[in-house]
Amino acid sequence: MADPATPALDPRTRRWVLLSAGACLLPLLLQLPLLIAVTIAVSAVAVVAMSWRQPLHGLVRLLLSVALIATVLAMSDFSIGRDTGCALLAAMLAIKPSETFSLRDARSLLGFALFAPFATFLLDQGPLSLALGLAATLLALAALQLLADVESGDVRRDASPMQRIAGTARLLALGLPLALAAFWLFPRLGSPLWGIPERAMASTGLSDRMSPGDWIDLMGDDRPALRARFFGPVPAPSQMYWRGPVMWDFDGRTWRQPRWMPGWTETAVEPGPQRWDYEIEMEPTDRRQLVALDLLISAPGGSELDPDHNLQSLTQLTGVSRWRMQSAPPRRYEASLSAETRQYALRLPPNFNPRTLALARQWRLEAGPSADGAIVTRALDWIRRDFAYTLETPLAGRNSVDEFLFDQRAGFCQHFSSSFVVLMRGAGIPARVVTGYAGGYRNSVGGYWLVRRSDAHAWAEVWLRGRGWVRVDPTAAVAPERIYDTLDDRRSVAGGLLDGFAGGRSLIDVGDWLRRGWNDFVLGFDANRQQRLLRPFGIDRLDDRTLVLLLMLAVALGLLWMVWFSRRNEREPDPVLRAWHGLTRRYRHLGLERAPDEPAGRWVERVAAARPELAGELRILSDRFSDWRYADGEPGGRSTRALTQALRAHRPSPRNGNNG
Template sequence: MTTPMSSTRISSTRIRLDPRSRATVLIAGAACVLPLLLRLEPKLAIGTAVAGVAVAIGAWRRPLPAWLRVMLALGLAVAVFATMGVNFGRDTGCAILAAMLAVKPAETDSVRDGRSLLGFALFAPFATFLLDQVPLSLVLGLVAVVCALLAMQRLSDLESGELQDEVAWWKRLAGVGRMLALGLPIALAAFWLFPRLATPLWGVPDRAQARPGLADSMSPSDWEDMALDDTPAARVRFFGNTPSQSQMYFRGPVFSDYDGRTWSRARWAVAYPVAPVRSGRTRWDYELSMEPTDRRQLVALDVPLAAPANAFLGEDRALRVERPLDSVTRWRMRSGEVARFGDTTLAPFLRTRNLALPEGFNPRTVALARQWRQDAGTDDAAIVNRALDWIRRDFGYTLQITLAGRNAVDQFLFVDKRGYCEQFAGSFVVLMRAAGIPARVVGGYAGAEYNAVGEYWVVRRSDAHAWAEVWLADRGWTRIDPTAAVAPENVFDTLADRRADGGLMASLQPVWDVGDWALNGWNEFVLGFNAERQRALFRPFGLGDIDTELLLMLFSLIALTCLAATVWLLSRDARERDPLLRAWHRLGRRYAKLGLARAPHEPALDWARRVDRARTGGDAALRALGERFSRWRYGVRRGEAVEGLNALLRDLRAHRP
């Protein structure tokens, strides 16, 4: 009987990693933790990376002492809690995972240790998707999985004693590619067919909460950060008519309440009947894709004619949704040019609320407005035009503002006379209210950039804007943008002025268009594939919506089919995976053509001796190969060089009867 191979091999806990294998394991571990580090706080990520490199260098020759490993783990844990606070949420858990992986190389010395490190490291790229689901995370995650599989392949060869350095890297990579290809159909079936939850198990991503959104209130300098943020807030694709850029006002929250400093959204607007709109001939049909934010405020081209599904309109025709827009969402909408916005007369309640001003604030503004009212009589439009002419003549636009005190509007209108949209809109509305004209502030976005590659418009957070609406008897609510009235020669400090690389950015615009088009595709086809779209997956084929039970049945059927195909593909090739056995069996088939085949029960050395006796003149070369094969295959090989296996393989392949 032959001795079982496993009984004579050295345990994986006793096989030390050679330098090349150790480097392979550490590189694969670093590739796994990299996408997670990119989603952590920068200081914490850099500290964790530096600690990991230091530990790997310190433990290169031998594992670090147990007490030092404990101290390192505790130190990194303290750093995590000091940076993120003492809580045990998802973000903290991901940071702790990265910290522990940085310490793991301190005890990585054997094949078993290497497998342990790789097994834990593979949790890191998957944990990254709990924090953010950007395309970069997917690409880095795939690279990490490939590196980990290549490292595991090398550890397997090292443990079996069949490590062959002459195997080309692309052959190993091709083997990993075959493994991934076998699992791809099941992964795609799980993505398309496995029933999805309406909301993620882990709740609102903190990264979404960190993104600026249109808030329910507006105070001086609140939007300064958004003005410098060029990331997309929404993307708009028009079907048919497309408005000009000057018409692209995207309506967000409407601020009717004012306390002397802060404008706030009126809570009562949701319960009050929606103001009617009589639209003109021009209408716009479009799809708006909103980027994630922590707000429930939806924007629409001014003015939306109706609320899309799962959204609702307030009295001021501002759109809101039931839950925060914490993922990419798509909305089909219709808007139009307004012939009249509101009833023929403004309800007393609405008139009172949109004329209200706090007592004791901005006396100079109030006095000026009353003087204008006396001069204009009942002509509200004359007062509006007089204010716009004043702005056009004496005011300038800048992002640099001074901190105002109690009478902020007086400071802006009579002293500074420079500011940006928040100050222009807020001060204009105060002036109108003091003159007896109902007015309110509207927040949203103004303008957009056309992406010629994707054929859609990009609304950026830096496009955040505030304008005014005044009530005029013949038109109802009318949009007035006092910021746009500033004369071009009085525009001093803008976002474009702060970009020293404006020319370079303009030359790279086609590159950014391609990148944004790719990101938009990712948002639509991956992140935007939610439970609702899954139910409608087969609607184009005339099958209507499918329920959860049918989805589960289809997924199970496809998964079982894929598993059966995988088993068949793996079993149809009867060749040995062991390169030594494969070479030995090929040698046996050569002798079988001479009628000297090895019997299935016959040991290798006995067969070689029988062939030596049967052949005229003997076959000493086969006997020598049989002895070497038996010694390598079934003997104890402690300390035997890999070159011995490589030489045996070459001789087996070269030998001919």
């Protein structure tokens, strides 16, 4: 509500303020769940429309606030996390314009709105969020400058929005060197002093449980999961199995990762001759789950392996992280299986999937007690002959494996891996489900491999005598002619902005390569990389004392830059006054420059006394300038531009012979 103690906003200034607040809200909305973001955006537009001419009644504002906050909390399942907090911040910002009609209200709205782009970085630290945040901050600061001009009564109505934004950008440029120096040189801690709350709303990603059909959202998510760079030989894409959680426990529908108790030891692995040396760049997931090529030789620093060779970070992956690893396809993996582990790997819930268990027992009788390999081959041949791959699958019932193997015979990796393991266990073969990612796409611009979340995959491991755990991918056994509905098919049907012209893939590669560069030079710049900052100059490692000295030097240079820049930009911002001052300086070589405290008329008379031939044109320009400056004789528009051009064009002629 407008406050009589402060000036009211005129429509033009209020539009500028609302536009700036909307720009601050935009990057935050882009990082919230779609339904919540749309709800808040629609509410903001409705509030602005309803309060366009006059503020809303206090009771209406209260009801709107309570309704929107309750809606956001309901959409968040009343869970509290940093994403919920950001959503509530956006909701309150959407309601605030309903009472913004005075200068004080406008300053309050803009100050409140500036929290939004900073809150965005709690959810995403990508270049788009930074660019939108910087643009929003620039608009908000320009709006604050406009409010200051309105309050002082010195507002320039002829100033365009771009002129105001450019003026604010020049002010921000003053502090840019100091900001960069602080980013690169301020000593960083190896670990943060505090953490940030977890997200309350789950995001897609690998989990410690798997139910057939639950991965549709994950498999439709094309965002990057990781990028891998190899040093030396590169495995074929068909051999890129990025191992994640391993599932043992099955309740008839859902597979779960076991909780290994103290006392379990890492299983014995005999690596094969092939070695893969690589580095992965993990995108943030707010979880501890890592993946590695099957199988990892040893856990890198800051991580640990469980007995299933599932890699976990010791801290949450709240930012981009890099991990140097070595893997090798195993020659033997836990070749000796204890009785307890064997019993665990054969466990099935009672009274589930009777047809599958009957078939498994039949195969065992027909194959004999020691023909595990033959049973595995028979199952894969069956899949190759009679099964199809599709994403269109009905909701599973109580006996989900029976329905898949005997009725549907069509599904995707979750169905194949789950049913295959149940069938193997029913035949007396120890088996388990392994989840992770499969394959990858080589970015031709950056020369690295990109694995997307849509590459999520589930396969099986069976235990065979003499070899131990052996990877079996039943999904890969599906005959090519029986692959009906894939993610690539759906992408081609849906189409895209870059689909349909030859350079589309190259542009996508360039975009991801730029994002990787951002991760490398900005998000991945940690304490270790800071200490190696001057390695290209022969300095292997920087200690904290050297960093502080470099920072002090950078601050000194930054202050010199600020002094130089400010003095360089001390000129008058008004083009007419700037042209007038330039005209008076052009009389310096004649010894007739105007003194700072000398009125225009008196200066012209002094010039006329010394150089009568210059008095006519100069007196006309002086009168025009005085009318513009004091009598408002030439208000803005064409007349102002014409006066500016005339002042800039005037040049005093050199002294002639008669006056020499």
